[in-house]
Amino acid sequence: MKTLIKKKSAEQCCATAQCCAKISSIVAGCHD
Amino acid sequence: MPGARHGGRYGYYDRNVNSQMKTFSKHNIFGRIRDSENYFILNPLSGNADILTPEKAREIREKTYTDVEEYSAKGYLVDETEEDRLYKLKYLDFLDERESNEVQIFFVPWYACNFSCSYCYQEGYAKENAPLTEEVINAFFNYITREFSDKKKYITIFGGEPLLAGAGARASIERIITKAAERGIPVAVVTNGYYLADYLDILAKGSIREVQVTLDGVRGVHDARRPLKGGGVTFDRIVEGIDGALVRGFPVNLRMVIDRDNIDDLPELAEFAIEKGWTKNPLFKTQIGRNYELHRCQADSARLFERAGLYEKLYEIIRQHPRVLEFHRPAYSVSRFLSDNGELPVPLYDSCPGCKSEWAFDCTGKIYPCTATVGKDGEEVGTFYPEETKREDIIEEWESRDVTTIPECAGCSLQLACGGGCGSVARNRTGRLHAPDCRPVQPLLEMGISLYFNKGNE
Numbered sequence: 350m351k352t353l354i355k356k357k358s359a360e361q362c363c364a365t366a367q368c369c370a371k372i373s374s375i376v377a378g379c380h381d
Numbered sequence: 382m383p384g385a386r387h388g389g390r391y392g393y394y395d396r397n398v399n400s401q402m403k404t405f406s407k408h409n410i411f412g413r414i415r416d417s418e419n420y421f422i423l424n425p426l427s428g429n430a431d432i433l434t435p436e437k438a439r440e441i442r443e444k445t446y447t448d449v450e451e452y453s454a455k456g457y458l459v460d461e462t463e464e465d466r467l468y469k470l471k472y473l474d475f476l477d478e479r480e481s482n483e484v485q486i487f488f489v490p491w492y493a494c495n496f497s498c499s500y501c502y503q504e505g506y507a508k509e510n511a512p513l514t515e516e517v518i519n520a521f522f523n524y525i526t527r528e529f530s531d532k533k534k535y536i537t538i539f540g541g542e543p544l545l546a547g548a549g550a551r552a553s554i555e556r557i558i559t560k561a562a563e564r565g566i567p568v569a570v571v572t573n574g575y576y577l578a579d580y581l582d583i584l585a586k587g588s589i590r591e592v593q594v595t596l597d598g599v600r601g602v603h604d605a606r607r608p609l610k611g612g613g614v615t616f617d618r619i620v621e622g623i624d625g626a627l628v629r630g631f632p633v634n635l636r637m638v639i640d641r642d643n644i645d646d647l648p649e650l651a652e653f654a655i656e657k658g659w660t661k662n663p664l665f666k667t668q669i670g671r672n673y674e675l676h677r678c679q680a681d682s683a684r685l686f687e688r689a690g691l692y693e694k695l696y697e698i699i700r701q702h703p704r705v706l707e708f709h710r711p712a713y714s715v716s717r718f719l720s721d722n723g724e725l726p727v728p729l730y731d732s733c734p735g736c737k738s739e740w741a742f743d744c745t746g747k748i749y750p751c752t753a754t755v756g757k758d759g760e761e762v763g764t765f766y767p768e769e770t771k772r773e774d775i776i777e778e779w780e781s782r783d784v785t786t787i788p789e790c791a792g793c794s795l796q797l798a799c800g801g802g803c804g805s806v807a808r809n810r811t812g813r814l815h816a817p818d819c820r821p822v823q824p825l826l827e828m829g830i831s832l833y834f835n836k837g838n839e
Contacts, residue, residue, distance in 0.1 A: 350437055350448060352455075353421075353430040353834065355723035 419837030427456025577622025598646035651708035713829020720833035732800025736779035
């Protein structure tokens with residue numbers, strides 16, 4: 350069993366992804 | 382010692398371990414990674430996700446676990462009572478988190494539009510042609526300032542098409558943006574992009590959170606699907622608008638609405654965006670919208686994808702054209718999040734923001750739960766003009782919709798990755814708001830983990 354959980358530091362996270370942006374589009378994940 | 386083990390449906394009991402009943406968690410999602418011999422197990426409640434070899438996967442299928450301690454530590458094998466307690470605790474966390482979340486307030490200044498898109502879901506709406514008055518705009522701002530006084534919020538200007546030509550339209554949009562700026566409220570705009578370049582000076586008067594623009598492909602494909610009313614191409618002007626917005630520092634969210642007619646154009650649009658330098662710009666992001674029947678049937682429904690079918694096709698395209706991922710990385714349920722963040726998102730008890738973190742106001746003074754319902758007769762939950770009214774009973778029905786109130790979600794192992802889907806779609810399909818709009822979580826994870834974790838070989 351090989352875990353996929355590899356928590357990154359906040360700095361790494363912001364550098365590699367837009368995960369902190371939290372900007373909703375019109376769909377906001379609720380419909381297509 | 383198989384003889385010492387007793388299982389229920391997913392039950393597992395090993396007298397030699399700790400004399401406690403451990404069952405296979407009802408929130409486990411287990412499947413085979415697409416195009417791989419490897420498997421995955423993922424639990425949105427415990428927040429764990431693992432790749433499994435075929436041998437380990439066989440243990441799960443046969444309930445003959447050899448790594449009981451690890452499975453227990455990761456929440457794959459659980460004491461049901463303890464898991465139920467965790468489910469309730471995390472539900473309370475979810476409600477607290479949502480309470481503190483930013484509210485997205487849509488405002489529709491008019492339903493008029495200069496485009497004639499082949500799939501417009503607002504086509505059958507009764508249009509209000511009266512011009513937007515200053516009185517309505519003032520009433521809107523007075524209402525949201527008071528009703529959402531303790532909330533972080535932003536306004537999304539929607540339509541119809543908000544950025545139309547003409548002095549009247551420009552003055553109205555400028556008034557909305559200026560009033561929002563005076564109150565420190567950021568603004569997003571959802572536009573077809575045709576007049577975007579002409580509106581950049583007006584947008585600069587506010588704090589622009591995002592401009593959403595749609596291109597359905599490169600020039601020929603886009604122009605055939607999204608022409609001007611009465612005919613006329615639109616692609617080049619939209620591209621000019623996107624370029625201008627990026628130069629001015631406005632975040633752009635490019636949406637491509639997809640069905641079978643244009644999906645094969647995705648690699649070409651991706652190359653176009655890459656060549657333009659858009660994909661390297663941190664202000665630029667993308668989304669894919671599925672063309673689907675929201676409130677009414679479309680004339681050519683054969684071209685529409687079901688959700689899983691769309692993602693199957695995207696998977697195939699990405700395998701053939703990996704550079705598409707530079708343009709857009711589909712979510713594939715929680716797969717992309719897991720890849721980007723190295724952890725799972727918090728359990729999703731609800732994926733419908735209507736009357737919770739989303740509201741929609743329109744030029745006629747009506748209030749709706751969300752963008753899917755705004756402008757549709759009979760969907761209003763109140764008014765802000767000329768008088769203020771609230772349908773408390775209907776609002777309560779929307780507010781209380783989540784996986785704990787949708788009966789069909791109760792026994793579903795996918796509920797905390799799905800969230801119950803869109804309330805409007807669910808009600809259109811079943812007549813009940815508290816019904817599920819199921820997401821094909823299982824196949825999405827099978828494909829997504831394959832794409833983002835190299836078939837489980839990472």
